[in-house]
Every structure is written in structure tokens, then in C-alpha cells.
Amino acid sequence: MHKKLLFGLIVMILVAGLSPQLFAQALKPMKASDLQLAFKKLQTLGSVLYLAAHPDDENTRLIAYLAKHENYETAYLSLTRGDGGQNLIGSEQGYLLGLIRTQELLAARRIDGGKQFFSTANDFGFSRNPQETLLLWDRDRVLADMVWIIRKFRPDVIITRFPPDSTAGHGHHTSSALLAEEAFQAAGNPSRYPDQLAHYPAWQPKRLLWNKWRPGFSDTTKVDETGLLKVDVGLYNPLLGESYYDIAMDSRTQHKSQGFGSGKDRGARIEYLQPKIGDKAVPKTLFEGIDPTWARIKGGDKIGKILKEAYDKFKPDQPQASLPLLLQAYRELDKMPGTDETEKYWLKTKKRDLQEVIRECAGLWFEVTADEYSAVAGDSINTTLIALKRNEVKATWKVCQAKFDQSAQPSLDKMLLTNVPVVQKRKYKLSDKTQITQPYWLRQPLQKGMYQVDDQLLVGLPESPSETVVTFGVELEGILFTYDVPMLHKWTHRVDGELYRPFEVVPEMTANPKEQVYVFSGEEPKDVHIVLKAGRSKTQGVVELDLPAGWRSEPAEISYQMTFKEEEKSVVFKLFPPRDKSVVTIGVKINGQPAFGMEQISYPHIPIQTLFPRPQARAVKLDIQVRGTNIGYYEGAGDEISASLRQIGYTVTELNEQNFENTDLSRFDAIITGIRAYNAKGRLKFHGSQLLDYVKKGGTVIVQYNVNFGLVTKDIGPMPFRISRDRVTLEEAPVSILAPGHALLNVPNKITDEDFKDWVQERGLYFADQWDKSYETILACADPGRTPLPGGLLYAKHGKGAFIYTGYAFFRQLPAGVPGAYRLFSNLIAGGKEIK
Numbered sequence: 001m002h003k004k005l006l007f008g009l010i011v012m013i014l015v016a017g018l019s020p021q022l023f024a025q026a027l028k029p030m031k032a033s034d035l036q037l038a039f040k041k042l043q044t045l046g047s048v049l050y051l052a053a054h055p056d057d058e059n060t061r062l063i064a065y066l067a068k069h070e071n072y073e074t075a076y077l078s079l080t081r082g083d084g085g086q087n088l089i090g091s092e093q094g095y096l097l098g099l100i101r102t103q104e105l106l107a108a109r110r111i112d113g114g115k116q117f118f119s120t121a122n123d124f125g126f127s128r129n130p131q132e133t134l135l136l137w138d139r140d141r142v143l144a145d146m147v148w149i150i151r152k153f154r155p156d157v158i159i160t161r162f163p164p165d166s167t168a169g170h171g172h173h174t175s176s177a178l179l180a181e182e183a184f185q186a187a188g189n190p191s192r193y194p195d196q197l198a199h200y201p202a203w204q205p206k207r208l209l210w211n212k213w214r215p216g217f218s219d220t221t222k223v224d225e226t227g228l229l230k231v232d233v234g235l236y237n238p239l240l241g242e243s244y245y246d247i248a249m250d251s252r253t254q255h256k257s258q259g260f261g262s263g264k265d266r267g268a269r270i271e272y273l274q275p276k277i278g279d280k281a282v283p284k285t286l287f288e289g290i291d292p293t294w295a296r297i298k299g300g301d302k303i304g305k306i307l308k309e310a311y312d313k314f315k316p317d318q319p320q321a322s323l324p325l326l327l328q329a330y331r332e333l334d335k336m337p338g339t340d341e342t343e344k345y346w347l348k349t350k351k352r353d354l355q356e357v358i359r360e361c362a363g364l365w366f367e368v369t370a371d372e373y374s375a376v377a378g379d380s381i382n383t384t385l386i387a388l389k390r391n392e393v394k395a396t397w398k399v400c401q402a403k404f405d406q407s408a409q410p411s412l413d414k415m416l417l418t419n420v421p422v423v424q425k426r427k428y429k430l431s432d433k434t435q436i437t438q439p440y441w442l443r444q445p446l447q448k449g450m451y452q453v454d455d456q457l458l459v460g461l462p463e464s465p466s467e468t469v470v471t472f473g474v475e476l477e478g479i480l481f482t483y484d485v486p487m488l489h490k491w492t493h494r495v496d497g498e499l500y501r502p503f504e505v506v507p508e509m510t511a512n513p514k515e516q517v518y519v520f521s522g523e524e525p526k527d528v529h530i531v532l533k534a535g536r537s538k539t540q541g542v543v544e545l546d547l548p549a550g551w552r553s554e555p556a557e558i559s560y561q562m563t564f565k566e567e568e569k570s571v572v573f574k575l576f577p578p579r580d581k582s583v584v585t586i587g588v589k590i591n592g593q594p595a596f597g598m599e600q601i602s603y604p605h606i607p608i609q610t611l612f613p614r615p616q617a618r619a620v621k622l623d624i625q626v627r628g629t630n631i632g633y634y635e636g637a638g639d640e641i642s643a644s645l646r647q648i649g650y651t652v653t654e655l656n657e658q659n660f661e662n663t664d665l666s667r668f669d670a671i672i673t674g675i676r677a678y679n680a681k682g683r684l685k686f687h688g689s690q691l692l693d694y695v696k697k698g699g700t701v702i703v704q705y706n707v708n709f710g711l712v713t714k715d716i717g718p719m720p721f722r723i724s725r726d727r728v729t730l731e732e733a734p735v736s737i738l739a740p741g742h743a744l745l746n747v748p749n750k751i752t753d754e755d756f757k758d759w760v761q762e763r764g765l766y767f768a769d770q771w772d773k774s775y776e777t778i779l780a781c782a783d784p785g786r787t788p789l790p791g792g793l794l795y796a797k798h799g800k801g802a803f804i805y806t807g808y809a810f811f812r813q814l815p816a817g818v819p820g821a822y823r824l825f826s827n828l829i830a831g832g833k834e835i836k
Contacts, residue, residue, distance in 0.1 A: 026500045030360050032316035033239045038357050039311040040071050045346045046292030047073035051180050052161035053172035055082040055101040056255045059211055060112050060248035062271050065233040067113030075115035077149055079176050080123035088259040091638035103606035104254045106462055112251040116462040119145035120451040125761045126729045127171030136449030144193050146183035149460045151200040154345050156290050158208045184208045184277050201341045206290050207278035227282055234269030245269045256605050297343045303332050319361040320391040326358050327477050355481055363390030366485045368470045373489035374504040376535045377434040385424040389416035399473025406431050436612050437504040440464045468503050501608045506535040507596040511588040513617040517817040519647040520577040520621045528573045534562035546587035550578035577621040588615045618817030625748035627830040628669030636674025644814035657683040670700040670829045675811045678706040685712040692718050696799030700831030705766045705807045718798035719772035726789050728763035728781050735781040743832035744778050755820025764808040767791040802831040
């Protein structure tokens with residue numbers, strides 16, 4: 001049936017444009033308790049935006065309370081995606097870590113009931129003050145992003161996590177509060193960022209408050225409550241069987257890459273809010289002076305009464321009994337055009353929410369699954385579509401449309417019988433113009449401090465909207481309701497059962513260098529393995545390295561031919577370095593064009609994430625000597641140091657909690673513990689003493705940075721030392737050589753100021769601030785205007801061997817191919833002594 005004829009039969013239509021941006025998630029029916037809360041939320045027309053700098057900054061206690069108790073539209077705006085932090089669950093850093101933390105935030109919001117927004121600011125690492133932060137962030141661009149999100153979300157109230165002063169403890173934190181206050185004013189001023197008004201009108205929130213913390217972050221500290229609004233977020237919700245604090249801790253626990261598993265405390269939990277901008281008088285309630293009911297819409301009282309009746313009469317075991325009232329409210333809602341922008345916003349928002357509640361009460365469930373998890377633009381996809389009605393209502397499946405499909409789409413007119421799935425097998429053809437699956441903020445090269453996003457409509461979204469969406473249209477009582485359903489791939493795992501993953505549009509061929517960095521100490525070539533993977537069957541072409549002047553490969557190019565989809569093949573080039581020292585980036589070309597690589601992130605707590613960056617590796621020609629060959633590497637929270645050490649000729653044996661005790665340590669020239677090993681690996685409480693015994697017998701142990709809380713033991717070294725939070729955030733910060741004659745700076749490489757050039761992100765973190773006099777300090781450095789810190793590298797002789805603690809960020813420098821970091825780390829391995 002043609003669309004025009006079909007719509008002529010329908011009394012009223014809910015267009016798909018009212019649906020929120022759709023991301024690749026399977027449809028999960030609500031529990032009766034959640035559905036009842038959704039009924040209650042239909043009666044509330046108020047919104048709150050919580051605002052801070054990073055994933056994990058948000059107060060999940062307050063978000064859960066606002067979203068599930070007060071029933072406000074509640075969202076968290078994190079200015080960054082946490083790219084510059086550390087990773088406790090794997091080796092991903094930078095934008096890959098940002099992708100993990102993005103998904104962890106979304107997992108948290110699915111629990112606490114909030115929505116999620118981001119700006120295009122990049123987390124470049126720790127910053128001491130807003131001046132430093134705003135040198136790297138594009139201040140006006142970040143402010144414009146914040147104004148855009150405020151105008152789009154239209155919060156009545158904004159709450160900041162941090163104050164706009166130095167007590168915020170981090171330059172990003174302080175900047176988030178400073179910019180929030182400016183954005184609060186700018187969002188309501190149509191002369192600020194007028195280009196945004198083509199999409200969203202100006203909007204002035206009522207008030208901005210600071211979510212003031214207790215002194216020392218203690219929940220038991222007495223607080224002067226003068227001038228503060230008190231909110232008890234520890235209330236118990238018998239409908240959910242949890243307090244909002246319980247919900248919040250489950251939400252916070254989703255930040256697994258940061259090790260934020262959180263316990264639950266029962267009872268009252270008071271949050272304090274201090275008015276900052278707008279109406280500065282302390283309100284009795286957060287929404288004093290704001291009417292968050294249907295009365296804020298002209299003529300809305302009638303709809304409010306209908307929805308209140310529907311809520312009062314809701315039967316958890318018979319949700320379909322609510323449909324007559326819900327459909328009545330929908331018809332009334334559909335008649336109202338809205339007299340101003342605020343009314344139009346709330347009519348659109350509540351129409352979307354009401355549509356979902358109606359679907360749940362009707363027991364409607366939809367699914368689109370592809371036989372395979374990926375395809376190339378222009379390819380055909382075999383899919384299975386299912387429409388199911390689980391409750392006793394009259395419903396007809398009328399529409400099944402896919403905008404991405406380039407083939408003819410048959411019409412539908414199928415009555416849905418109760419609990420009888422209607423299954424459609426369809427072959428869809430992707431448009432040749434369908435974009436490769438890629439996080440929108442990673443489509444353009446990252447500039448330090450900022451992501452580049454060309455499409456304004458994408459700004460703020462947590463992830464890229466799915467391009468492979470099928471619209472289901474179902475008629476209920478003469479009304480056509482449409483629902484956009486993303487295509488997914490589904491399979492059954494022998495242990496984990498039914499699983500889903502997002503459907504991916506992939507390049508025809510991807511090419512990944514096997515290593516991130518190739519280090520040359522002489523003129524001998526190295527093998528560069530490029531792993532090719534076919535996105536479709538029967539592909540062929542030519543692959544070559546994209547090399548800067550002075551570097552060459554043999555052969556210059558290699559032909560390939562793939563028979564099967566997902567077939568992999570490794571091709572090998574010999575890469576020849578120039579005679580002189582050099583640090584370059586090498587790329588890959590396929591058929592003369594820059595290739596796509598492939599990165600995949602897979603953890604149980606987040607959906608599989610696949611992206612296709614341009615493949616690159618660092619090639620480094622340097623002057624380096626090494627002493628010793630056999631290294632034991634005790635795994636920590638995850639880093640790429642082992643692979644980096646193999647590049648300069650070391651044989652590295654991976655050690656872990658399982659194989660350590662059965663390993664002959666005497667065969668190693670040095671043993672290195674990975675980053676955060678003494679935080680992440682509980683057995684080091686016992687294995688640490690064996691490491692010190694190994695040192696006493698003549699070995700060298702290098703302990704890389706650990707955070708100063710959550711240590712499995714404080715007895716890390718042969719003599720006491722204390723790890724602090726001291727760090728040097730500026731990668732160009734001058735380094736002072738305190739002991740120029742020390743063997744660590746001379747054997748086997750002479751370390752000079754030149755070796756501290758071109759470091760990335762930071763000098764180091766979690767330096768020691770107290771130590772036994774037996775330790776020697778070798779280097780000192782500091783951020784501008786601060787006291788030099790000598791605790792980034794401690795050295796002590798113990799028995800016949802040497803113990804070293806280093807907070808210097810080798811875990812960032814070696815994978816980035818920083819020559820001086822390789823030379824210095826080689827000296828640490830030598831341990832200031834002759835290696836047997």
C-alpha cells in the first residue's frame with residue numbers, strides 16, 4: 001500500500017521525527033514498577049541539567065532522586081569523555097578509553113534514569129587550573145556546545161558538581177563551573193550564537209545551583225546549612241524495592257574502567273544545593289516558582305487530569321486496561337499546537353513519552369536482526385523482523401519501512417494476534433552512501449583539546465545515531481504509532497545465552513599494523529606485518545606503506561585477493577630506516593587511497609564497540625643501547641609496555657597471579673610491574689616479598705606508578721616510601737638532572753635534556769612524597785610555578801640488586817614512540833649495575 005493511501009486511512013499519525021535520537025540498543029520491555037513510574041512521569045513537566053567535566057564526576061545519588069522520585073527530565077552533561085584518564089580494566093588509552101567511558105556513562109544512565117550529553121572538549125589529562133585548561137580547550141567552542149545543549153534540552157534548573165574556584169581540585173572541574181555560569185546567561189540571549197536559533201530557540205533556565213559537598217567529602221561532617229537547599233536523596237521507593245542511594249551506587253559501579261565499584265549505605269542521605277545564578281534566594285524546593293505540571297501549558301489541565309486518572313487506575317497485572325485513557329490523552333495532546341516554544345517543547349516531549357507508555361501497555365515488541373553483524377555500503381543484508389503483541393488489544397501492523405534500503409518495500413496489513421509473533425524475512429540493500437560505522441566525534445582528526453564535529457545536529461549526543469533503522473507502524477484504535485527500531489545482530493552464546501551487538505557498516509577492506517611502534521637502533525630493517533581483513537567476499541587490490549621521505553619498504557606494494565567475507569591475511573613489508581635519527585608516522589594505502597584500520601572494544605559491561613580509524617604506526621630511528629635480554633613483566637591494570645620493550649630487543653615473559661609462583665625468577669635480568677599492579681592484583685600482597693628477595697639476590701625490580709589508595713600492600717619497596725597524588729601535568733615541564741653521574745643516567749645510555757623532549761600528555765603521576773633515606777633521587781620536575789618534585793624516580797640498592805619506583809608516565813611515552821623515554825627506560829632495566 002502506498003504511503004499516501006495508508007495515511008489517508010489513519011485518523012492521527014505520530015511521525016517518527018518525534019522519536020529521540022536512536023542508538024543501537026535492543027528493545028527491553030519495562031517491569032511493572034518501571035511502567036508505573038513512567039505513568040507518574042507523564043504528569044511532570046520539569047527538567048534539570050547536571051553539569052561537570054568528566055565521566056564519574058556526576059552525583060548519581062541526585063540524578064537518581066531527580067529522575068525517579070521527582071520524575072523530572074534529568075540529564076548529565078559531561079564536558080569530556082574521560083579520554084585522558086587511566087584504565088583499570090585494560091590497556092586502552094586516549095580516544096579508546098573515551099569510548100569505554102562513554103558507554104559506561106550510558107550504562108549508568110540506564111540505571112539511574114538520566115539522559116547523557118557531551119561537549120566536544122577532549123580530556124587531555126590532569127590540569128591544575130582553568131587558565132591551563134582553557135589554553136587547550138577552545139573556550140568559545142565549548143561554551144557554544146553548552147549553550148546548544150541548554151537550548152536543546154531546555155532545563156528549568158542547572159546544577160553544577162563543582163564551584164568556580166580552586167577548591168574544585170582540577171582545572172577541568174573549575175572550568176566546567178565557570179563556563180556553566182556563562183552558558184546559563186548566554187543560552188537565553190538570542191544575540192549569542194544566533195546560528196543555533198535555526199534549530200532551537202533561546203532558553204533561559206530559572207536558576208543555577210552548586211551541589212555543594214561536605215568539608216572533606218565526608219557524609220558525617222557537620223555542615224553549616226545557612227543559605228543551602230537540603231534534599232534527602234536516601235529516600236526508599238517501595239515500588240522499586242530500593243532507595244535512590246541504592247540505585248545511585250549501582251549506577252556508579254558502571255564506571256568499571258576506573259574501579260568505582262560502590263557499596264550501599266541505608267538511611268537518609270542529604271545533598272546540599274547553593275544558589276549561584278538566577279533567583280539567588282534559597283528556594284524551599286528546587287522548583288519553587290516553576291510549575292512542573294500540565295498547568296504550564298494552556299489547556300493542559302485536561303490532559304493532566306486524564307493522565308492522573310490513568311495513573312490512579314493503573315493495574316500492574318493488566319496494563320492494557322489503561323489504554324483507553326492513554327489514547328484519550330494522546331488524542332487531546334495531538335490537538336494542541338502549543339502557543340510558544342516552551343509549550344511546543346513539552347508537547348513534543350510528552351507525546352514521545354506517551355507513545356512509549358502506550359507501546360508498553362499494549363505489549364508491543366519489535367526486533368530487527370541481521371544474519372551477519374556487518375556489511376559494506378551497497379551490499380544486501382538478510383534480516384528477520386518480528387512484531388509481537390503480548391496483551392489483549394486490537395492492533396494491526398501497518399508500516400515496515402527502512403530509509404537506508406534501496407530496494408522496493410512491500411506493503412503490510414497484518415492483524416497482530418496475542419502472543420503470536422509475526423515474522424518477516426526481508427533482504428535490504430544498503431545505500432552506497434551509507435556512512436561507515438564510526439563515532440561521530442572521531443570522524444575528523446583530533447586536535448589537542450578538542451574533537452572536530454562538522455554536523456551541528458550531532459553535537460551533544462552520546463554516540464552516533466544508528467543509520468540502519470527500520471520504522472514499525474502499528475494501528476491502535478485508528479491511531480498509527482510509529483517506532484524506530486535499530487538493526488542488530490543476535491546470537492546465542494553457550495554460556496551467556498542470548499546476546500546482541502550493534503550492526504556495523506564496514507569498509508571493504510581494513511588494514512592494521514601489528515604493532516603500534518617500530519623502533520630501530522641501527523640500519524637493519526624490521527618486518528612490518530599488516531593484517532588485512534575483508535568486509536565482503538571476492539575482493540582484491542594492492543596494499544602499500546605510506547612512508548615519509550628517507551624511509552622505504554621492500555616490496556613497495558603487495559597484491560592481495562580475498563575469497564571470503566571476514567577472511568584475514570597478513571602481508572609483510574621490510575621497513576628500512578634512514579641513517580639519521582628520525583621519528584615519523586607511517587600509514588597504509590589500499591589501491592592508492594588511505595586505508596581504514598579497525599579497532600574493537602569488547603567488555604561484558606558495555607556493548608561491543610567497533611571503529612575504523614586510519615591505520616598508523618610510529619617508526620623511530622634512535623641511538624639506544626640495551627643491557628640484558630630477559631625481562632619478566634608482572635601484569636597490572638593494562639598497558640603496552642611489553643610490546644614496546646620487544647621492539648628494542650628484549651625477550652619479555654608475561655607474569656601474572658597464576659604463573660608467578662611457578663616461575664624461576666633468577667633467569668630474568670629485570671622484573672617490571674605494570675601500571676597500578678599493586679592496586680589491581682591482590683596476590684602482590686604475597687608476591688611482593690618474593691620480588692624483594694629476587695632483588696636481594698641481585699635482580700632489578702622496576703615498579704611503575706600506583707595510585708595511593710586501594711594498595712594491596714604498603715610494603716612495596718625494601719624500605720618504606722609513600723606514594724602521593726603529586727604529578728606533573730605539563731609534558732614539556734623542564735626536568736632537572738639531580739645526579740648527573742648516577743649509573744641510571746649513564747648506563748648504557750647517556751641521558752641528557754634532549755631525552756625529555758616530545759613527551760606526550762604528562763611527565764608523570766603519583767610521585768612519592770616521603771621515602772627512607774636509603775633511596776636516591778635522580779630527577780626532579782614540576783609544572784610552571786610549582787616546587788620541583790624529586791619523587792618521580794626513586795632508586796635503592798638492596799642486597800646485590802636494585803629497586804626502582806617510577807611515577808614517570810612511560811606507559812604513555814613508549815607506545816607513542818618517544819625516543820628519550822626508550823633510552824631512559826633501558827637504563828632503568830640495567831638497574832645501575834652490571835648485568836650478568
